[in-house]
Amino acid sequence: MKQFEQMKALIEEMNFNPYYNVVNGDNYIDLASNNYLGLAKAETVKKAAMAAIDKYGTSMCGSPVANGYINLFRVTERRLAEFLGTDDALIFPSCYQANTGIFTALAGDEDHIIVDTRAHSSIMQGIKGVRCKVSPFRHNDMEHLEKILSRSGSYARKFVVTDSVFSTDGSVAPIDAVVELCRRYDATPIVDDSHGFGVFGETGRGVLEHFGIKDFGGIFTASLAKAFANNGGVLAGSFETVEYLRLCCPHLAYSTAVPPAILGGILGALEAIEKDFTQISKRMWDYRKRVRASVMEAGMTLLDGASPINAVFTGNPRNTLLLSKELYEEGILSMAFVEPSVPQGECLVRLVASAGLSEAHIDRACDIIEDCKCVTSWS
Helix, strand or coil: CCCHHHHHHHHHHCCCCCCCCCCCCCCCCCCCCCCCCCHHHHHHHHHHHHHHHHHCCCCCCCHHHHHHCHHHHHHHHHHHHHHHHEEEEEEEEEEEHHHHHHHHHHCCCCCCCEECCCCHHHHHHHHCCCCEEEEEEECHHHHHHHHHHHHCCCCCCCCEECCCCCCCCCCECCCCCCEHHHHCCCCCCEEEECCCCCCCCCCCCCCCHHCCCCCCCCCEEEECCCCCCCCCCCECCCCCCHHHHHHHHHHHHHCCCCCCCHHHHHHHHHHHHHHHHHHHHHHHHHHHHHHHHHHHCCCEEEECCCEEEEEEEEECCCHHHHHHHHHHHHHEEEECCCCCCCCCCCEEEEECCCCCCCHHHHHHHHHHCCCHHHHHHHC
């Protein structure tokens, strides 16, 4: 409550709120979105979504267990599993529900969950709902992770949980090392690849492809509302795990199935990625490089992430709002992160240059960033 009151006072003082900000149809350069590949307005995706509406309507008005499991649902799950190289996959209404549902359905009193301290809120919320041993390991610290694993022999099952790409600072987890430690200590890796799926890998298949991981042996989740430009979340893994969760995960069974338009749109996004990923990806990474250069030219500090996320370190809420407000007034949408979304003293503004932006958009955005005046007033 204290943090809320302090933030509310700061917002009133600055006459600017970076959250729930209605754009009102004005022209802004969107550097806040997770639309990494720019597929949200792609014709292939829009046509596939509209075709699904024409055939099935706007909603199935029921859960997958009831009437929501139409043929298009199963086709989309199979295509996602094939794309990932896993046995099978499930589609949840959101990746948040997938992440919270895993632990409710799988973890018992005699199990041990070992989780990166910077893991996404959905993972942390899911873990809070179970009654097993939970041990955090320091962010991306494999020595600390191994130390915990080496002392976990008495537990029935061990789960090692991490994001692949951390959504605030853009840092990338050493997933290959995580998987190797899990194999060594007989643990199950659970990886949320929401900001890597459709972004990393030679063909956009995510961090498993990026790190050359074969026979993953764990549970993979990802949002379909980022590079895949739709809604929902995918959970993928072995036949046995997926079949169990299909029947026993309440977050899936008791939620209305994703609308047909989303299923169609996911298939459209898959088609676009399989056809044009090399070209789209090149543009995305080029834009990222140009934005980073402009941030440094402006004298701001960039966090050292290896993803398309450009995280500008601002330190405290005041600096964060100052930068976000100046960008907004000059026509750029950004994403401001303050406590408790990030640790105290580690506030930042996140800039993501989508491949869907034009060269003119990027030129203009870089000019605005380089001319930012608020940096001189940061304290």
